[in-house]
Amino acid sequence: xxxxxxxxxxxxLGIYALVDCLQTPDExxxxxxxxxxxxxxxxxxxxxxxxxxxxxxxxxxxARQRVSWPAGPGTGAPDQQRPTRRVVAPDDDPEFLSQLGxxxxxxxxxxxxxxxDLRREDDLGGDGPGDDAGPEAGGPAPRI
Numbered sequence: 001x002x003x004x005x006x007x008x009x010x011x012x013l014g015i016y017a018l019v020d021c022l023q024t025p026d027e028x029x030x031x032x033x034x035x036x037x038x039x040x041x042x043x044x045x046x047x048x049x050x051x052x053x054x055x056x057x058x059x060x061x062x063a064r065q066r067v068s069w070p071a072g073p074g075t076g077a078p079d080q081q082r083p084t085r086r087v088v089a090p091d092d093d094p095e096f097l098s099q100l101g102x103x104x105x106x107x108x109x110x111x112x113x114x115x116x117d118l119r120r121e122d123d124l125g126g127d128g129p130g131d132d133a134g135p136e137a138g139g140p141a142p143r144i
C-alpha cells in the first residue's frame with residue numbers, strides 16, 4: 001500500500017497542478033509564462049507541481065477564484081458569473097406553500113363536484129352510465 005502511495009501522490013499532485021495552471025487566467029500567472037510552467041510541471045515530477053502550487057498560492061494571495069468546470073457561456077471571469085439562487089427548503093418557500101394551498105382548494109372543489117354528482121345519481125335511482133349493479137346484473141334493486 002505504501003508503495004502505491006509513493007507513485008500515486010506525485011501523479012495526483014502533477015495532474016492537479018497541470019489543470020490548475022491551465023485554468024489560471026494569463027494575468028494571474030506567477031512569474032513565468034504558461035508554457036514554461038507547463039514544461040516545469042510535466043518534466044520535473046515533484047518539484048514542478050510543488051513550485052507551481054507554492055508560488056501560485058503566494059502570488060494569488062491564497063484566495064484565487066476559479067471558474068467552475070464546465071464553464072458555460074458568459075462565465076469567463078469570476079466577476080461575470082451569475083449570482084446563484086439560494087436553495088430553500090419547501091416548508092420555508094412561500095411560493096411553494098401558496099401553490100399547495102391553491103392545489104388543495106382545487107382538489108376540494110373537485111371532490112365537492114364528485115359528491116354532488118354521486119348524490120344526484122343516487123336520487124335518480126342509480127341508472128347512470130356504467131352502473132352495472134342493477135337488477136339485470138344480479139345486484140340490488142334501485143331505491144325508489
